[in-house]
Amino acid sequence: MPPVSGEDPMTVTSMPAVTPAATPRSEFLSGARDQLPLLLGVVPFGLIFGALAVAAGIPAWEALGFSVFVFAGSSQFVAIGLVAGQTPALLIVATILVVNLRHMLYSAALAPHVQALSLRWKIPLAWLLTDEAFAMASLRYQKEDRRTAHWYFLGTGLTLWASWQLSTLAGILLGARIPESWSLDFALPLTFLAILVPQLRDRPSIASALVAGGLSVALIAMPLKLGLMAAIIGGVAAGALLEVLTRQHAAEPEPRR
Amino acid sequence: MTRPELWLVILGGALATFAIRLSFIALIPPDRLPGSLRRGLRLVPPAVLSAIILPGLLAPAGHLALSLDNDRLWAGLLATLVAWRTRSTWLTIVVGMLALWGLGLV
Numbered sequence: 506m507p508p509v510s511g512e513d514p515m516t517v518t519s520m521p522a523v524t525p526a527a528t529p530r531s532e533f534l535s536g537a538r539d540q541l542p543l544l545l546g547v548v549p550f551g552l553i554f555g556a557l558a559v560a561a562g563i564p565a566w567e568a569l570g571f572s573v574f575v576f577a578g579s580s581q582f583v584a585i586g587l588v589a590g591q592t593p594a595l596l597i598v599a600t601i602l603v604v605n606l607r608h609m610l611y612s613a614a615l616a617p618h619v620q621a622l623s624l625r626w627k628i629p630l631a632w633l634l635t636d637e638a639f640a641m642a643s644l645r646y647q648k649e650d651r652r653t654a655h656w657y658f659l660g661t662g663l664t665l666w667a668s669w670q671l672s673t674l675a676g677i678l679l680g681a682r683i684p685e686s687w688s689l690d691f692a693l694p695l696t697f698l699a700i701l702v703p704q705l706r707d708r709p710s711i712a713s714a715l716v717a718g719g720l721s722v723a724l725i726a727m728p729l730k731l732g733l734m735a736a737i738i739g740g741v742a743a744g745a746l747l748e749v750l751t752r753q754h755a756a757e758p759e760p761r762r
Numbered sequence: 763m764t765r766p767e768l769w770l771v772i773l774g775g776a777l778a779t780f781a782i783r784l785s786f787i788a789l790i791p792p793d794r795l796p797g798s799l800r801r802g803l804r805l806v807p808p809a810v811l812s813a814i815i816l817p818g819l820l821a822p823a824g825h826l827a828l829s830l831d832n833d834r835l836w837a838g839l840l841a842t843l844v845a846w847r848t849r850s851t852w853l854t855i856v857v858g859m860l861a862l863w864g865l866g867l868v
Contacts, residue, residue, distance in 0.1 A: 546851075549851070549852065550851075553855070563768065564765065564768075567765065567768045567769065567772065570768075570769070570772045571772055571775075574772055574773060574775075574776035575772060575775045575776045575779055576776075576779070577779050579807070579811075580775065580779065583810065583814060584771060584775060586814055587814075588763050588768065588771065591763065594763070594767045594768075594770045594771045594774070595770075595774070597771045597775070598770075598771060598774035598775050598778060600810070601771075601774075601775035601778055601779060602775075602778040602779070602782070603806060603810060604806070604807070604810050605778070605779045605782050605783075606782060606803055606806055607803050607804075607806065607807065608779070608782045608783045609782050609785050609786065609803065610800060610803055611783070612782065612783055612784065612785045612786040612787050613785075613786040615786075615787060616786040616787050619787055624788060627784070627787050627788045628784070628788070630787065631780065631783040631784040631787045631788065632780060632783065634783040634787075687863075688859075688862055688863075688866075691834060691837070691858065691859060691862050692855050692858075692859060694814070694815045694818045694819065694834075694838065695838070695841050695854055695855045695858040695859065696851065696854075696855060697811045697814060697815045698811075698815060698838065698841050698842055698845050698854055698858070699841075699845045699850070699851040699854035699855065700807075700811060700851070701807075701808060701811040701812060701815065701845075702842060702845035702846050702849070702854075703845075703849050704807055704808050704811075705808060709805060710804070710805060710808045711808075713805040713806075713808045713809045713812075714808040714809060714811070714812035715812070716809075717808070717809035717810070717812045717813040718812035718813055718815065718816035719816070720813070721812070721813035721814070721816055721817050722816050722817050722820050722821060722826065725817050725821055725824065725825075725826075733813055733814070736809070736813040737806070737809045737810050737813050740805070740808070740809030740812065740813065741802060741805045741806055741809050744805035744808070744809070745798075745801070745802050745805060748801060748805075
């Protein structure tokens with residue numbers, strides 16, 4: 506490196522000389538590579554989804570259609586559970602919307618980073634914005650030199666998308682061979698349990714789950730499965746109320762002795 | 763459910779999900795998300811999952827069945843314990859399914 510007189514200290518500290526310049530290709534590939542460990546968790550879910558969709562009586566093309574178009578794991582599981590329970594179509598769509606509302610947070614978090622991109626970029630990136638893609642993309646955006654980071658986002662998102670399709674397809678082919686007497690449909694609530702339990706981290710989240718679950722059982726006889734929506738709203742309201750009360754309590758000064 | 767209805771669910775669900783993901787990236791300025799909404803969204807997944815799981819365990823045939831011969835209830839309780847202790851999706855499913863099959867044989 507030639508000696509530079511009066512070099513800017515900022516440039517020196519923020520750009521390590523050993524890092525090769527990132528190209529779109531290298532960014533895309535490192536995004537894809539960084540997604541690989543996450544596939545350990547995603548591929549089994551895709552397999553289970555495909556198998557359960559078939560067990561719920563959904564034809565193969567429609568089962569694959571969920572993964573291709575909706576492309577949002579937990580909401581797909583919820584949807585096939587509701588399809589199996591003869592829930593009206595529009596109510597299922599509403600439930601998918603509610604389950605995926607959390608992606609709005611991801612959208613808000615990444616928005617400042619992709620603001621300068623054209624709609625031609627924003628549309629595919631938004632399409633690929635899953636939990637896993639968000640995890641890797643937001644890590645990437647914390648690093649230096651973000652000019653080519655959208656290629657990383659694309660690489661990580663497309664890797665996940667392709668894996669989700671292939672594992673769903675494998676699950677569909679596998680699921681069609683499993684006899685009904687195995688009660689494979691029970692794997693669906695078990696999958697939900699495994700997703701739910703780690704989310705019960707504090708009192709508001711526990712209250713939300715307990716109230717929603719209790720209401721859902723109590724309102725089981727409501728027509729059109731409307732009890733489900735009422736239960737979700739009730740649970741979130743209970744959790745939010747508890748959170749507000751806890752925060753107010755914490756905000757009050759300790760009494761002096 | 764008929765196939766056209768299924769496609770309504772798929773395409774409707776896809777559109778809803780895409781609109782959410784696109785929301786702040788292309789539709790709404792990102793500073794418009796109030797903090798209370800941000801905190802509330804965190805509570806949605808536990809509510810949805812629990813509201814879907816519990817009727818299947820407590821009332822598998824459509825009416826409340828808190829009895830010893832409700833295999834799904836006991837298998838589900840065991841699976842909850844496994845999920846809590848291990849945090850493993852696979853182990854939760856395997857233990858829950860084995861419990862259901864085991865109870866079915868008793």
